Amino acid sequence: MNALPCTIYVSFTGALLALVAGTRSAATARWVALVTALTTLAITLMAAVSFVPALGMQTLVDVPWVASLGVRYHLAADGISLTLLVLTAIAATAGVLFSWNIEERTGEFFALYFALIGGVFGVFLSADAFVLFVFYEIAIVPKYFLIARWGSTNREYGAMKLVLYSFAGSALVLAGLLWAYAAGGGQSFGMGDLAAAAVHFTRAEQLGMFALVFLGFAVLAGMFPFHTWAPTGHVAAPTAASMLLAGVVMKLGAYGCLRVAMPLFPVGFVFWQPTIGWLAVIGIVYAGGVALVQGDFKFVSGYSSVSHMGFVLLGLAAANVQAASGAVLQMFSHGIVAGLLFAVVGRMVYERTHTRQLADLRNLPLHRLLPFAAVTFVLAGLASMGMPGFSGFPAELTILVGTWKTSPLWAAVAALGVLLAAAFTLRAIQLSFFGSTQPAVAGAMPAHPLPPITLAEKAGALLLVGTTVLIGLKPDLLLNWIIPSLQSPLYQVILKGGAP
Amino acid sequence: MPLLSFIVFAPWVGAGLLAVLRGAKPAVARGIALAFSLSTLVLGLVVLAGFNPAAPGFQFQESAAWITSLNVHYHLGLDGLSLLLVLLTGIVGPAGLLAAWKQPGSPRAFGILFLILQGSALGVFLALDFFHWFLFWELSLVPVFFLIKLWGGAGAGRAAYQFVIYTLGGSVFMLLGFAAIFAATGTLEFGQLAHLSADGILAGRLSALGHFWPQVVFVGVFLGVAVKVPLFPFHTWLPPAYAEAPVGVSMFLTGVMSKMGVYAFLRILWPIFPGQLHAAAPCLLWLALGGVVLGAFAAMRQTDLKRMIAYSSINHVSYCLLALFAVCAATGHSGISGPAVTAALGGALLQMFNHGLSAAALFFSVGVLESRAGGRRGLDDFGGVRSAAPVFAGLCGIAMFSSIGLPGLNGFVGEFLIFRGVFGLVPWAAAIGCLGLFATAFFYLTFWQRVFHGSRSGAAKGEFADVHGVERVTLIPLIALMIVLGVLPQLLTGLFNPLVTSWVSQIALP
């Protein structure tokens, strides 16, 4: 457990080392990156083994940072953090494997990549709102360069849009947090202290602060109607960045909502709860519908992320332990699944065929040309549509069960989203890999034989598929961490009832 | 020994083995697939040997805690109903694989998908906890999708998509319904839920949110099950799916998968929502009758033989539901006749098995015709096949007459019992249902006459080989069973009679 903060330091060190190594050769930078990612993975897994959920929030580091403002460098972890840390480490490792083919400015790529990951680790470990915010902002800028430099379609637009949305979101968060800090007497940014101070806030203050902080985080979580950055950004990003963006960075937003906005401002939450719930439900259905008519393969994955994150927000809005535990599980699940989808679409297919238009792909007998990619995508698609046996299913089931307790209507509409997810995933599978099931026609074949799937890609895909199946069959592995964390005193005001 | 787990997972092990053996020769791949497919039959017979029909409740139970937060247990168990369907799967599964023996394309991939499908179906028949029951239920769609898509005919893509979306659409509502049930009760185990339902606790808890919620939840679960069967008017996915699928898959779909729906009616919907089912029964009876009558009349209008058998499948499966709904409708009425209920339910179970055999045999026969005619399978594409292929004509004829319900063959027993029961419970429904019987006889006889009689024409004009080799191995056991079960139906009824009796005793008799 106590080694967890090292994930942050290892990532930032890895970023610097990759930058230096990149000046020598791309291969060195790659190996530095892989070792860095594996180190973080080892640290998180070792912590996972020794983790005792019953201990609740465990402080890892707590030293004064800026004494005059009452800021402490306070890192702590509980089951929720740990779940997301493991997710980040897995996604980071897979991302490195799927970026193995980056030849241009490799060192810089991995430097930015690990700067982003370091920020993400930091957010998940922070127990002080200021520290959380700092890491949150650190994670923003690398995204711009990753997309603008190494991305594809419309990359500069996508990068700018994504970063400005994220930054605008973080501005809202900052405004809300500073307001709470000031209203609480300007003593401390510690989450516990802020929560204690928030008890004395007026109702209007609570409503306002919650709205600012929650909205700020929810923008990053892709809440309808503030989601539009997500598809464009994810499509424009290079594969590893899409994987991280959809897989992990969107979770930062949801995590912020759960960790900061909700426990700090319970009165505000109760007021906004119906709005959030409906926006989440609309987002699930709307994004699912939009994904159903996309012509670009990657946009399907992009909108599916929005739809899936809608489930996370719905689980939070339902405000009981069951739904919230489902939401955290869904964060993990979607992190893995989105990574897998983007890996197949962006890396395995696009980098070989140089098209992502379903209309073009359907003329290629891709399932014959790239059988491994086809099988991977089918598995990813099944996981994405919430097929039992994959991690999405227990997550969505738990969310639906929990939501039902709060609002059956939400659950009913959200279930429609499950159906839409199945529809657009199947459509994508059909058109992309199995569009042409007839033996290849000469004219439809690509001019050059497609390069075979590399070992790195296979390793990455196996890592992700294995994780989603493992969690699908044994969700208890994570739920046993998550649920005790949600039953802690911090959430008692917010999450009422629904103890499973 | 976890015998039931072996039954469920043996096909999956086979699939895994095939997936690993990347360089396997086609013959080896076929052999492995068939061997693992046959494992169901072998293990099913082992279970049969140790099965005590008279014992109440489930046998060979396996239970282990699985997901604590959802209170999910890995719970398998078997009673007469499950055993019946396991045996059916054990017969139709290998037959389907044999039917696909000469299939073009990779036999390895076909085998993998087929074995996954078979394992999923077995899981559905043996699972007693919603969580993994649903897992198998949903998972069965995936291999079907690819089997139809990759090995099917020209319209296969669309048919497969339609099939999966339809079924998933139903499943989503069912999932939602069970989410609600779990939210209300905290358990997903069928047995416990049935108890809660019998005690009125379930309805009480569900109506805590509003008095209409028990009905809404019922409708959700009902939709999931009804689409799968399919119950009229949720059947529109079926004809294209059955028609476009390769022969072996059509056999499995009609023989086993449609039974999954009926099974779910008997195992889930009926015990958990008896009240709602009773209330809805007058309506549902009409739907079942719609399936019986309209299915038969629609089959009459088909010129594509495969679509004809597909519609006849709707008709036949609807008989099972007709029996169930008649029982539900009559439940609680004074003067309900115990023997009639017994007959109806027993007939329904028999009909499930019988239809599995006959429909599989008929689809296979159409497949034989199709293979001789280079892909054509119209009613008018053949003539005088009997003189060209007498053995085939004989076997196919037996299957057809079994399906019509000729006494002496297995189909007769089931349909007779159903009509006897329904007549005793809801006479008018039995009367209308007879229309379906006549129509069935009519279209099968048309089929028989146009294809097998007359002068050799169409595809049968030139060279037309009789069934041989693998085809015989596929068809003859099915036909033999039809005859045996027609003569000795007690072989099957003995398995589930005590179960039916216990069901009857649970229905409040005056």
Add this chain to the structure above:
Amino acid sequence: MTTNYPELFCAFAGEASLVLGMLVVLGYDLTVGRKRSPTERWQASCILGGAALFSALVVGLRVGVVGPVLGGEFMLDALGVGTRAAVLVLAGLTLMLTAGTARLRNPAEFVAIVLLAATGFSLMAVAQQLLVAFLALELASLSLYVLAGFDKTRPESAEAALKYFLFGGMSAAFLLFGFSLLYGLTGSIDTSAIAAALAAQGSSPLLSVALVMVLVAFGFKAAAAPFHLWAPDVYQGAPATSAALIASASKLAGLTFFVRLLWPGLGYATGDVALRHFSPGWLAVVALLSAASLLVGNFGALAQSNLRRLLAYSAIAHAGALLLGVMAAGTAGPAPLYFYAATYGLATVGAFGVVAVLEAAGVGPQIADLAGLYRRSPLLAGCLFIFILSLAGIPPLAGFFGKFAVFAAALNFGGLASVTGWLAFAAIFLSAVALYYYLRVLKQALVAPPAPGADGRIAVPGAAALALLLAALLLVVLGVFPSLLLQIFS
């Protein structure tokens, strides 16, 4: 009042060493330097000037915080000492940047005037008395006018100097007029005495006039809208290193001076900007200036294609935030303001330093000309990355912490019941707008490939490289450990 000369010398040894250094530089150049090549003259002058700045810094720090000096005419408090140290560091960085990049004639004069300006800044930082403060301000301003026009080969430089001079002269007139009115009202030029007298006599129309006069001058000095019009032209036309000094040290010293004058001196006329109990006073005027600067700066910067003009508009926007810090200093003390201004100065000097190196290498002034910088000079690109992101307020750089501290203080000032709270919100949201134009610069520098024909490597002179790295390092270190700087205030 008896003058304690040892104490006086002790307190102003730094300034003395600056003046002495100036003389030495000039003397060296007149005697030895004449026979040397221009490069050697530049090096020698800069080394001597740097030595003077360094000794002033060391001496100033050794004196430390001693409180009022010379009967309260000067105030060597934490703010004063900190500001002094910061302006000296900034001036030192400017000199280092000048050393390798300037193509100017008369090196010794340039260095001497920088030292003179530094003396002015240094005195402004500690002056408590109106007349001394005004003299210090004028000393600094006059030096800056000269520096702005120092490049005699470019007409833009002369234009910049003229504009700066005209605006500056006007504002000096306003300031002097305001001071004279204050003197007339209170009979004193000592801020504490003024405060006492104002408290005794209450407000009057004349006081309002005096306040407006002072604030106009203040607005000019801080480049706050609507008195910002000189800034883009001067930043664009002046030699890059002069512009760096104008944008950084001058601003810091000016803010320190005004925050000293406004809160303790004119504390009586503060007024209140709380939404419910609004009362007129200088706070209201500063709030207006702040709001106008935030809007004009941020939206003006969106339209710029010239890097220097963009930095000018960004300076205006930052002025808006700094004024917020001035207002919040009433409750939070000057620490957030000082931190913000000092780190902003560092980042600006760095950014102008990059501009200076680029211009010395013949790379044009447009943002588009930065294309491919990452390949042409990774060092410059990397440093620019840090400076611009610090200006944008991205953690873990010092700019972020400055913003954070100022906004927190502004919200603490009266919460959302006060205009400052809403201004802080506005500033926070406008920082998202700001990120857009900052990223445009970085996109060219780090993402865009070099333009054809302009892809040669850019040589960075050693001193300039050192200065840039030093500034970047300071920004990182102060961002991660802000307490290093903030603890002097506690």
